Amino acid sequence: MSGDLYEILGVTSSADSSAIKKAYRRLALQYHPDKVTEHEREEAEIKFKEVSHAYEILIDEEKRNHYDIYGTTDDSNPFPGEQEFHGNPYDNFFGQGGSAEFGANDFANFFNGMNMNGNRKGQQGKPNKTPNAEIDVDVTLEDLYKGKIIKITSTRNIICTHCKGTGAKKNAVAKQCAKCEGKGKATKITRVGPGLVTQTTVDCTTCKGSGKVFSTKSYCKKCKGTMLIEEVKILEFEILKGSMGGESITLKGESDEYPGKETGDVVMTLSCKEHRVFERKEIDLYCDMKIPLVDALCGFSRIVVKHLDGRAIKVTTPKGKVIRPGDYIKIKGEGMPIKSSDSWFSRASKGDLYIKVDIEFPKDNWYLERNDLLKLKNVLPNDLSNSDDIDEISKTRENIELITDFELTNVDNLPTYSNDQEDKHEYNGNYEYEYDYPYNGGGSAQPECAQQ
The missing domain is CATH 2.60.260.20 (Urease metallochaperone UreE, N-terminal domain)
Structure with missing residues (x-):
């Protein structure tokens, strides 16, 4: 199967098992071969298999952990000869049996000379931010001439007001996440070519980047341990007189919230319809x-x-x-x-x-x-x-x-x-x-x- 498993189910990489099950039930019902017409059955069967495969991997904690780290659904290690990576991951290709003139450290230093480490530090120095919400709206030339207020109903995730984003009851005792050893981060290694890999750092899917986990009995009753609840509100976008088609209007901090991250923005892009006179x-x-x-x-x-x-x-x-x-x-x-x-x-x-x-x-x-x-x-x-x-x-x-x-x-x-x-x-x-x-x-x- 090809494609990102999270995208196939329509969930984020931080989704919990409950969200994954909910998405699977919805898609399985939609693409079940018995629920579609005869001429749609072949395409539905292919989609149903993709959804089932994605669910099978992501609902299993061990398989999901393997997929998050290596980017593959194969149970075997994608890098033969090594079960785990310790230190520099390039040692597995160049450290043992490699040339004395060009070793693993030299390979890493080659990229360091291109300021890769500096860029990585710079990115880590910036606060994490949740994704922006993008909205495209068709407007008329009259709207751009006279100005207009556009109101939309927004449903977003906000930090739980009951547990303040901990996901647990007030006196609950947290344990260190065994998967990331309390770091809140996991290393994901992706093969980009023969003998060449990339290494990226992502949030741990078990503790969702917090480094701590709670038992099911300690979950917050309001957010059920997800740390988030839904908020529905009315957003107002003001189109100023004289605005141009293609311009964007940004409402700061109105996207989804997440503990420890800066809240993203809601961005509305204007598309002007053709006018019959002007x-x-x-x-x-x-x-x-x-x-x-x-x-x-x-x-x-x-x-x-x-x-x-x-x-x-x-x-x-x-x-x-x-x-x-x-x-x-x-x-x-x-x-x-x-x-x-x-x-x-x-x-x-x-x-x-x-x-x-x-x-x-x-x-x-x-x-x-x-x-x-x-x-x-x-x-x-x-x-x-x-x-x-x-x-x-x-x-x-x-x-x-x-x-x-x-x-x-x-x-x-x-x-x-x-x-x-x-x-x-x-x-x-x-x-x-x-x-x-x-x-x-x-x-x-x-x-x-x-x-x-």
């Missing part, structure tokens, strides 16, 4: 709007978009200001809030909103009468700004070739080139900026028009 680029917002050709030529006054906080944004363009394909309407201060723990600052400081204008031209043969075309020609200017060469040819009426075979296309059908770059030019306009109802945000935004 696209966020850092602190700016982008969106599209369509207008008919007549509005592009004559100006308009209309609600252009519903903002993330529900406000209707109304823009009035000045008469005579022509909006051209590719133009952007830039509204200052209507982008995303700049993230800050100061609520006033996040209200007053924002990015900008860019509205890309898509001009919808009329369909072919839009006119009702031919006279409509004449009226439009009389109204619209028809002089080109750089037509000197064309005018000269028209006057002479020479070298003119009539082309009748052509087709109309648009920008989406043009070929692309490796050096294409997007240029954005801005120009200012005295646009009127209105809201459907009073806006209490900071600053008075004035829209601009940017041409692309």
